[in-house]
């Protein structure tokens with residue numbers, strides 16, 4: 139089983155000034171993202187600040203995004219949670235709202251035995267008819283599933299691939315080689331060219347909210363063998379990421395979108411506002427690269 143498309147924005151969640159979910163901010167953000175040629179949306183993951191939201195809020199976001207985008211974009215719902223119960227509840231919402239796949243980080247906070255993690259993924263797979271993509275992001279989830287264990291999890295036909303957000307391109311290549319029927323989506327935006335050159339089915343990342351065309355372009359350039367163009371595009375991404383590391387990735391992306399009149403509001407605390415110095419750099423980058 140495969141899902142349509144290869145380049146997915148790890149969609150941000152618009153908030154209002156009181157840090158409440160802004161349902162009216164959802165459509166303009168989706169329209170902007172899709173205008174850049176991105177194939178689909180990965181909803182309610184790390185970039186969506188889902189781990190700062192209640193299960194009810196996450197359900198609301200999944201439903202509102204589907205209302206606006208189900209007929210025009212490929213949709214992956216991130217349903218990973220600390221408890222299997224919550225992940226299953228979110229999977230059911232995705233299953234009844236037109237999503238094309240679900241994805242989940244391993245259960246977080248507590249350190250679980252591998253068998254318990256495997257049971258969690260099985261419960262998610264059982265909860266709907268949707269294909270499941272494992273979200274491997276050890277730096278944030280706290281769980282680094284070793285290569286053999288990932289291979290073991292993927293023996294289940296319903297698990298169709300991995301969103302791989304880590305810098306280890308050796309592990310990435312080993313997984314790809316041993317699992318040729320599965321799909322791999324690379325999630326470290328500043329290394330997307332390297333993953334494309336290694337061979338990836340696509341990418342899912344936070345900066346795709348702002349510059350999705352860059353990753354569409356890298357993928358096409360690598361396919362056409364135009365490495366110089368691919369490098370130039372990766373350099374554009376990297377210049378942005380360098381500034382975002384100063385602003386904070388999510389607060390910076392939201393600031394940039396607000397500056398382009400896409401009303402996504404602030405991040406939810408404890409994310410804080412970027413420093414004036416970092417904002418000045420980001421404003422200049424946005425004005426030079428994204429405004430006409």
Ligand code: MN9
Pocket residue numbers: 148184185275277278303325326327328342343344345379387
């Ligand atoms: O999975 C994101 N990773 C994290 C996606 O949030 C850790 C990436 O898109 C990064 O935000 C991006 C910038 O470092 O590569």
